[in-house]
Amino acid sequence: MRPMRRIRVTVWNEFLHERQDPRIAEIYPDGMHSVIASYLRSQGFETRTATLSEPEHGLTQDVLSNTDVLVWWGHMAHDRVDDGVVERVYRRIVNEGMGLIALHSAHLSKVFRRLMGTPCNVKWREAGERERIWVVGGGHPIAEGLGDYFEIEHEEMYGEPFEIPQPDELVFISWFKGGEVFRSGCCFHRGLGKVFYFRPGHETYPTYYDSNVLRVIGNAVKWCAPVERPRPVHGNVKPLEPL
């Protein structure tokens, strides 16, 4: 087989909670993005990071053009993400096939909502309860290496109805101790791009040190990576056959 080109990942984080709340800083002193990026590097992905406070949020056209998969964590500052940057990210996904992994509260990020076409609201509860993530995706590559389920001891709860289109491929369903369920691993195709939503990752818990969570993110990077194809032709075309 052809040697696969190294996949280039950019991990984006608004990086505010970790700098504003000492308890969160204790868990993620360099930000959640650093922990995720560190894992992805260890798996051989060419990985960089970007954050809200950088110029253009660190997502210049040049950075995006050299990103195969964008990992996104945002929560309290969705509205502070510049619309021009959102447009740029959106186009890079739909028109050029960049993958997007939307983590946890990124369900309300501008770009994810735009890609879904729905408001993407959820039920939620911050009670540090147990989440058990069941694999329903059979032989889906994002489930590689996982058993029937894995557990996260303390997490924020997200509950149904999750206001998204039916996923093209549903990989995980979460059980929560407080009584709810959630479609927590969801695949979507949008234009040439692929999008994976993955639920876990509240900022007050050490979720992104969990080996199963990291493994899923790594698997998703591979699934999301662009496929080399010319951009489709749209617009007025001549007939291919005699009329």
Added chain:
Amino acid sequence: MRPMRRIRVTVWNEFLHERQDPRIAEIYPDGMHSVIASYLRSQGFETRTATLSEPEHGLTQDVLSNTDVLVWWGHMAHDRVDDGVVERVYRRIVNEGMGLIALHSAHLSKVFRRLMGTPCNVKWREAGERERIWVVGGGHPIAEGLGDYFEIEHEEMYGEPFEIPQPDELVFISWFKGGEVFRSGCCFHRGLGKVFYFRPGHETYPTYYDSNVLRVIGNAVKWCAPVERPRPVHGNVKPLEPL
């Protein structure tokens, strides 16, 4: 609008547990099929019943030809269902559009497994635990009249991975107190026919007296009802355009 023709339903039950176990007979003295049929009649459906011990299991060609939607409950006697009858039911679904509602342990019935193309195994536990059925199907007609969820106080547990193809439309996901989840309301299209799998209904609990459960079965009858179309043409055909 044209007045809708009355939908003709046949409720099939192996009707063994209710006759062999006095505790079950106490809950369903005339069988689960009678309770379900009684509700469907009250909703205006033309409803009859059929059981395993009748000649041809009560599913003669004539009965099937006059059935729009077949409701199926089976458990301990899947293997005693005649293959010829299974074939007849299968053809009536795929070739002529009869709907099938497979209830609870019917996940292992011959006809459901054949329609799925998978073994349809589940995890299970008889502990009378709480089941909370969440609606993820938004505006799906099978969810008509339901809130975000409904509960069944005591039920057998079925857990993932449920060995089925990804449903064409996923309407319900169950939460179980013991820690599992389950895709408990699943729509499938097969040829001209539509199939709905609905999880609840263990014989030792009065599940089929529950108003939400009954409502779902009634909604599903409407969703499953055949669409009037000529049977497709297959085989060798002439060109429709000059070659």
Added chain:
Amino acid sequence: MRPMRRIRVTVWNEFLHERQDPRIAEIYPDGMHSVIASYLRSQGFETRTATLSEPEHGLTQDVLSNTDVLVWWGHMAHDRVDDGVVERVYRRIVNEGMGLIALHSAHLSKVFRRLMGTPCNVKWREAGERERIWVVGGGHPIAEGLGDYFEIEHEEMYGEPFEIPQPDELVFISWFKGGEVFRSGCCFHRGLGKVFYFRPGHETYPTYYDSNVLRVIGNAVKWCAPVERPRPVHGNVKPLEPL
């Protein structure tokens, strides 16, 4: 069965081509919306019309609140549709379950693109060529009454790749004489609402007098009609079980 409440339909048309081009006016002297509305009335639907030039494009909150299914035809004036009206239509669909039938060039309408989350571009050609619409949806209610295919003698061509998410249910695929194919009958679920895209209907051809085309629109109205359900609860919730 409960008598079904009459479904209330609003047929919206930008109604510009028919007033600006005499050849089109000859085909549709009162606009395409009038022809479609007339058919829907004949099928028993409570039907009104609305057009771009009316105040608020005829889509006041009151009109929308009393519309179960909105049929939309637009082409040259997508950009002149007020964003506030688009928002209102969008909310009525996603939050309250109003159905949307997007016809032909409505693939580029603001509300359809927003619901899809993709740019929705197509290939196209105005050559009056033959379109043959194949039914791949088996027992789907939108195919009721149709054979394996139907033909439209003269139509504009739309060709793949149609930049939409994979439809939840694909009902029709078009064959075009000039060599292209198109997914021409596509179902989508968005929040509580259901959306049907139906390809045919270029303004220069008498497509909306075609009995098969009208039948499909009528079938789609029934499929799109809202399901009575309370609006979902989102936001912060208390546990349903002890933590």
Added chain:
Amino acid sequence: MRPMRRIRVTVWNEFLHERQDPRIAEIYPDGMHSVIASYLRSQGFETRTATLSEPEHGLTQDVLSNTDVLVWWGHMAHDRVDDGVVERVYRRIVNEGMGLIALHSAHLSKVFRRLMGTPCNVKWREAGERERIWVVGGGHPIAEGLGDYFEIEHEEMYGEPFEIPQPDELVFISWFKGGEVFRSGCCFHRGLGKVFYFRPGHETYPTYYDSNVLRVIGNAVKWCAPVERPRPVHGNVKPLEPL
């Protein structure tokens, strides 16, 4: 990234047409399987072949246990494939994740029909007409390297309705000169296994020398390859949480 283990492919062919018809023997002197296998080897896959006339059709348990992806071509001898071998292949797919690529007339093979749960009939015509295969799968890995479409100058026609469940992912739609369309690249998940149906490949044309056709088969091998996961636990289980 971890170096990927070489994917092990077995190309199965009934290998009858090529030995019985001199005109076909001229095109494929060593059988279609040899041509396909030769290409797959050139792409770095560990590839072997197997044919109907070998003991156990060349698909012993040992061969299957060492096969990651099985490519299947059959036509005139579907009924001569031993049921025990079919069962073995089926289990290896569903229970252990082996991939299956069903080519052309394999739509009527025992194992494909069993996996689908439907009869899988088609319209057909042997007229050597032009087939144009359109890519509707956006960024799907099976479309890697393809433009908007590719053509096969002479092929047998297969036409809709193709009696299969709605594919989990629809990658290709074919246009035929004689007026039909066909869903010609279809992905299905079955248990731990993945199945790809690919339409082209009538024995009387040199289709399996076509570079686009070969590329698709190679892409599909990668998509179909098993994911390393423990086999799911089914049956009676203990609660994971206090009841």
